[in-house]
Amino acid sequence: MKRVLTATALLMATTGLASAEGSLQLYNWGNYTSPELLEKFTAETGITVTVTDYDSNDTALAKIEAGGHGFDLVVPSANYVSIFNEKGLTVPLDLAKLPNHANIAPEWKDVAWDAGRTTSIPWQWGTVGIAVDTAIYGGDINTSAVWLEVPDELKGKLNVVPEMMDIVTLATKYHGGEPCSEDLEVLKKVRDSLMAAKPNWVSMDYGATEKMANGDWAASVNWNGSSMRIRLDKDTVAYGYPKEGYPLWMDSVMLLKDAQNVDNAYAFMDFIMKPENAAMISNFARYANGIAGSEAFMDPEMATAPEVVIPEEHKAAGFFMPTCNEKSREYMTAIWTELMK
Incomplete structure (x- = not known):
């Protein structure tokens, strides 16, 4: 719950790649998504990612609930995950499409707000x-x-x-x-x-x-x-x-029920559960993430920062x-x- 500064849309890819491989609409907290991460994802997949910012869980919930938003993925905080689910705004994840799901750290794999991590995957926590x-x-x-x-x-x-x-x-x-x-x-x-x-x-x-x-x-x-x-x-x-x-809070990525780019959403979710990519998220916004092995790829100061290590x-x-x-x-x-x- 993070972590907000601005409300901007970041378009990371060339037009040619976007038309070749499609797009993805990510609805996330402001100043919270690493541009380098998006560039790497686009370079590897050809998928254009557009990030639209919000400034609170309630803002995101209201926008999604109103419909007609066009987003594929949203990143609510732990105490809002069940609200999104109960309102029927999200769908259970097909874990067969997420081989990197196994990289979720044990302490974040079976959490109170999402038993077994069947509807969300970690983004960052703090x-x-x-x-x-x-x-x-x-x-x-x-x-x-x-x-x-x-x-x-x-x-x-x-x-x-x-x-x-x-x-x-x-x-x-x-x-x-x-x-x-x-x-x-x-x-x-x-x-x-x-x-x-x-x-x-x-x-x-x-x-x-x-x-x-x-x-x-x-x-x-x-x-x-x-x-x-x-x-x-x-x-x-x-x-x-x-x-x-x-x-304490953890923000997690969820697949929206009315997502239009489902395959691309799965590609992105699996991508960010690779340790080196999860580290890119943390190195940008300076929060811990929930992916085992990501620490090896983080900036050295993250390991001892009193803001990160309580x-x-x-x-x-x-x-x-x-x-x-x-x-x-x-x-x-x-x-x-x-x-x-």
Whole structure:
């Protein structure tokens, strides 16, 4: 849940190859797909890949559910996989067409949101935390107090990504609640603290990778891969893991029921499960992936990056987001609607 900056379409191939071998329409998070990966895929298969960006799981779900979208593959987060399936928007995978399915790492092969990996394959996974320029703020960054009780040094300089599930969940954990909470007492604290904190934020926007690197922002609730990319450009930036609790996520590729380029979609899914190709995805966006053996092809700094390899002292506070029921989503949506006014 990743990981977004822009909304652009990337067309990677020549017209001749496209007409010879067909095309593929990938609907993915923004600034999340390696151009080099697409170039390699096109060179090997002749298939033209068009990437259309989205900025949230809810945006992607609404677009797909409305129909007439023309996409073949979508990349939702773990807690949305079952929603796509239950709504009949995706189809089970023909594993006979995916010989590289065997490359999925054991810990990602039989997951709670997709037993046996029969409807999705891994893209990338990571965490939701806080990127902070420590040259501006020297206090504890491993707490959601950084953005809910904004210190003076960060007032008017801190951004919050407009991702409802992540933000409401972080605030809920800060107030002692659990993900998908229906506890009205806790949710009132969540609502009140978000509304009180908002005047101290500079924005609710995507784009931390660029805006923190160039000094426009001093802090942002952010995703770990984006935060690593910032640090590589600005070494005073550090990534905090909220001790009150922070979400883990995995984004996975799913085949849409109304896909028009099914064979090409299978070719792409199998391609990205080769370790050297999965590494290209990670080297671009700076998130871990779920393919065994890909580490050997990753940039060396990925192996020790504190944004990618969760420090031992912060592991216990992380949790995978469950799929929230309708009532809890209604509560979250009500809080979010008020916050976004």
